[in-house]
Amino acid sequence: MRNLRDAWHYLTTGANWGGDEGMWHLLVQQLLLSVSALLIAMAIGLTLALWLGHLGRAGFLAVNVTNVGRAVPTFALLAILVSLDHPGTAELGPYGRAGLATLIALTLFALPPIFTNSYVAVREVPAAVKEAAAGMGMTGSQQFWRVELPLAMPLVVSGIRLALVQVWATATIAALVAGPGLGTLITQGFYRTDYPKGIAAAFVVAVVAFLLEVASALVERAVDPNRKETATPGSRTSARPAAEVRT
């Protein structure tokens, strides 16, 4: 219990937040990493998944990519990427030590939920709706932009949300391989038996994870075109595909 009190003390001491090794700096660094990785993954994953989903091809990818992502430990992938000679442990601009390895790993782990959800979302647009659109004389691309995409939007956004939470978690683990971000305070605290420091940083990481989850849940709700009709409790949880991967 003394550890808890000391951790609280660590959190409430202003000096621990400022400076280059301070929590603000590391927090911003980790957020920057997470958002960059998410944007890269979206650029690749969304394009590919929506396109393939529209064509209705490569469905096996959508299933397997998630399973593979789940079985490969984040930590192991990070370790391998850091120890590769090429992307090395060199600094990468604002991303800090082992920045490139971390960025690549984060992007890879953000891809499965984005890809799977978006693919499924476009595939599951009812055939009758698509036929109606075709009957009205819409071309393939009109169908996609005006019919399939709006209907697929909630599931697509929920995939992005899963990816965001996952990327944040993975960015924390990066500290185990000397990566940047708040995780470094956790590992430092534990390896040098300064537990309050580690516990305090863990608390900040957890709080930010909650905030990210809540914020993206609000966005998810805002883009749902049918939310007024289907606002039954529990419908949201059951509609979620099992693409969640914990790291």
Place this chain on the structure above:
Amino acid sequence: MTLLAEDGISVEPSCYSRLVNKWYCTDYLQDRHHDLSSALSQHLQITAWSLVLGILIAFPLALLARRLPRLQGLILGGSTMIYTIPSLALFPLLVPFTGISMKTVVIGLALYALTILVRSMLAGLTGVPAEVRESATGLGYGRMRLLFGVELPLALPVIMAGLRVATVSTVALTTVGTLVSYGGLGNLIREGVQNNFKAEILAASVLCVVLAVALDGVIVVLQWVMTPWTHARRTA
């Protein structure tokens, strides 16, 4: 497996020496198989205990959530909240209560497994058709016999699917336990990163994936054995 020069003296440095430091190295596997097997057994132990603990907590919670719809939101929401916390942050938050021990890792991983398991158990149980339940009650089945004799067997495929997901992700997450020195194969990975020992990193990582796939296979077989009615159509 060292190469011998013509005079019979070994000249080639082993493939895991600092000078060579290869990723793939059978010498390492031979010389250090004790390290690997003890890390593997710790890994298996942590994974197994976490899953057992997760199932033991998840089952009553799922029953409770089914019985009291009001609690359902609380149970699902609460476990989802825990699921949001990154593993590297969850272990430190447990340390004030559990200390630096295997308990910390096992409880943390059980909490993650719990989220997946409660959902699949609830989905499985609510998926049992009402007619089936009514016929069983009509045949005089009591509540317990109905649950264990009818509902649970019918829910098994869905529950097992959840157990597979939970198992595979628990195996992967166990590596993070290295933060408190109980990470099974993760301990080797961390050691490998710190000493830039490539053969160790790759061997431990690959073993981790192999373990996940193997346990997944075990559950598939287990499910096949436990649900004979799903694949006995031909004889009927």
